[in-house]
Amino acid sequence: MVIFLVWYLAAKLGLWSTYVLPSPGHVWDAALNMLVKGELLSALAISFRRICIGFGCSVLLAFLFSFLFVLHPGIRTNLDGLFNMLRHIPPISLIPLLILWFGIGETPKIIVIVMASFFPILLNIDAGLAGCDKKLLEVGQVLGFSKSRQLQSIMLPYALPHILVGMRIGLGYSLRAIIGAEMVAAANGLGYLILDSQAMSRSDKVIVGILFIGILGLLIDGVFSLVIKHLVPYSQEIGK
Amino acid sequence: MSDLIINNLTKSYRVNNDPYPVLKGISCTTDCSAITVILGKSGCGKTTLLRLISGLEEPDAGTIKYPANINIGMMFQEARLMPWLTCEKNITFGLPPNYDKEKIRALLTTVGLTNFAHAYPGELSGGMQQRTALARTLARDSNLILMDEPFAALDYFTRQIMQKEVLKIKAASHTGIIFVTHNIDEALLLADRILILKDGNITSDITIACQGQRDILTARFIDLKRQILAALQIK
Numbered sequence: 001m002v003i004f005l006v007w008y009l010a011a012k013l014g015l016w017s018t019y020v021l022p023s024p025g026h027v028w029d030a031a032l033n034m035l036v037k038g039e040l041l042s043a044l045a046i047s048f049r050r051i052c053i054g055f056g057c058s059v060l061l062a063f064l065f066s067f068l069f070v071l072h073p074g075i076r077t078n079l080d081g082l083f084n085m086l087r088h089i090p091p092i093s094l095i096p097l098l099i100l101w102f103g104i105g106e107t108p109k110i111i112v113i114v115m116a117s118f119f120p121i122l123l124n125i126d127a128g129l130a131g132c133d134k135k136l137l138e139v140g141q142v143l144g145f146s147k148s149r150q151l152q153s154i155m156l157p158y159a160l161p162h163i164l165v166g167m168r169i170g171l172g173y174s175l176r177a178i179i180g181a182e183m184v185a186a187a188n189g190l191g192y193l194i195l196d197s198q199a200m201s202r203s204d205k206v207i208v209g210i211l212f213i214g215i216l217g218l219l220i221d222g223v224f225s226l227v228i229k230h231l232v233p234y235s236q237e238i239g240k
Numbered sequence: 241m242s243d244l245i246i247n248n249l250t251k252s253y254r255v256n257n258d259p260y261p262v263l264k265g266i267s268c269t270t271d272c273s274a275i276t277v278i279l280g281k282s283g284c285g286k287t288t289l290l291r292l293i294s295g296l297e298e299p300d301a302g303t304i305k306y307p308a309n310i311n312i313g314m315m316f317q318e319a320r321l322m323p324w325l326t327c328e329k330n331i332t333f334g335l336p337p338n339y340d341k342e343k344i345r346a347l348l349t350t351v352g353l354t355n356f357a358h359a360y361p362g363e364l365s366g367g368m369q370q371r372t373a374l375a376r377t378l379a380r381d382s383n384l385i386l387m388d389e390p391f392a393a394l395d396y397f398t399r400q401i402m403q404k405e406v407l408k409i410k411a412a413s414h415t416g417i418i419f420v421t422h423n424i425d426e427a428l429l430l431a432d433r434i435l436i437l438k439d440g441n442i443t444s445d446i447t448i449a450c451q452g453q454r455d456i457l458t459a460r461f462i463d464l465k466r467q468i469l470a471a472l473q474i475k
């Protein structure tokens with residue numbers, strides 16, 4: 001609110017030119033205009049779709065690998081070094097190579113999202129599974145559970161809060177990564193919208209784009225915390 | 241034939257990198273259709289012995305020979321409920337999907353948790369959690385149940401109810417029970433046979449032949465209690 005007021009006053013007093021700092025009213029008009037013309041929603045939809053696909057792939061891959069790690073510890077030992085290195089590579093830095101390999105279609109963008117969100121999800125699932133209460137695992141052991149049954153009936157539900165936190169973080173990273181990727185190599189989406197508006201000297205539209213990224217983030221996160229609340233009614237219970 | 245034969249069982253843990261012997265060559269034969277109570281002071285290795293029998297722990301040496309078709313159930317010292325499952329779902333945990341619903345309903349009544357069937361463990365008191373754990377153990381058709389001080393955390397009255405329940409189960413199904421406790425009165429009330437565990441060995445073996453209701457305040461049981469106290473060397 002304070003920021004908004006300062007912004008309003010600064011624009012009103014004409015401290016900077018309207019090109020550098022358009023007034024809130026100006027931005028509001030631009031937003032309405034963009035909404036009516038549909039460019040905002042279509043950009044939003046495109047970015048959102050990329051996030052869904054990329055994030056979905058990340059989640060699937062992260063589950064796959066963490067299950068493999070639990071069921072076959074040897075695989076973990078073999079992949080640990082590689083994963084630790086890949087984890088530190090900023091996904092955006094891959095874009096030149098990805099464009100070279102896959103062109104400028106959807107594939108590079110999806111891969112960038114996967115690179116950004118896979119590791120936080122994997123690390124959280126893995127930590128959640130590894131942190132499972134040994135005493136509860138013994139309950140399964142006495143019941144004669146196999147390793148995979150242990151995983152399914154005890155480790156996974158136990159780790160669920162952890163897993164959801166990891167997915168939430170991964171989702172946040174996905175959003176950042178796709179905006180970045182769209183600013184570097186895309187012809188549509190929110191990131192492109194911002195860069196394109198800048199090229200056309202429409203700083204009001206740039207601000208609209210930025211605000212909408214924030215709103216998209218809030219929305220995704222809000223939906224996700226609802227899901228968490230719904231899925232984990234016992235969450236206070238674990239980790240006590 | 242329905243005997244569990246333990247032969248020269250030894251187990252030591254490593255404490256500060258030194259081996260710390262807990263069980264020093266235990267041998268005994270227990271009837272798997274009776275209630276055998278293992279009695280001993282805390283820290284004497286009772287839990288360790290049960291964990292060896294259940295297969296959760298490997299012995300350093302010695303063997304355990306199980307009767308054919310043994311199906312072991314275990315009730316731990318703590319309730320160990322799955323926090324994400326309701327009381328009822330905890331009881332049916334690990335059962336095949338076609339389990340006997342009527343039986344579970346009856347079990348809930350037995351342990352007095354019918355009204356809490358849909359409560360999560362976090363919403364249950366310690367005693368109620370322990371009762372849920374008892375019901376979980378009874379829900380499967382084990383023919384040998386290992387119980388590790390299952391009622392130690394319960395109040396006097398709840399404990400009495402649970403002890404009666406154990407006797408009822410045994411009378412009804414001839415399920416064998418190996419019951420670990422440090423409570424002499426509990427041992428006297430439940431046991432067909434009491435094994436006293438001390439310094440890593442079974443030092444006394446007391447058989448109590450007694451049909452029907454027991455009154456542990458009668459001369460016979462008070463006498464037995466003296467005998468046990470002497471065996472444990474508690475004045």
Ligand SMILES: Nc1ncnc2c1ncn2[C@@H]1O[C@H](COP(=O)(O)OP(=O)(O)O)[C@@H](O)[C@H]1O
Pocket residue numbers: 253254255262280281282283284285286287288289
């Ligand atoms: N995992 C372990 N590591 C090291 N020492 C242990 C372990 N488990 C039990 N002990 C020790 O073994 C002894 C017997 O333990 P336990 O069988 O739990 O006794 P009880 O159940 O009779 O109280 C205790 O002194 C305990 O400290």
Ligand SMILES: [Mg+2]
Pocket residue numbers: 283286287288317388389
């Ligand atoms: Mg113990």
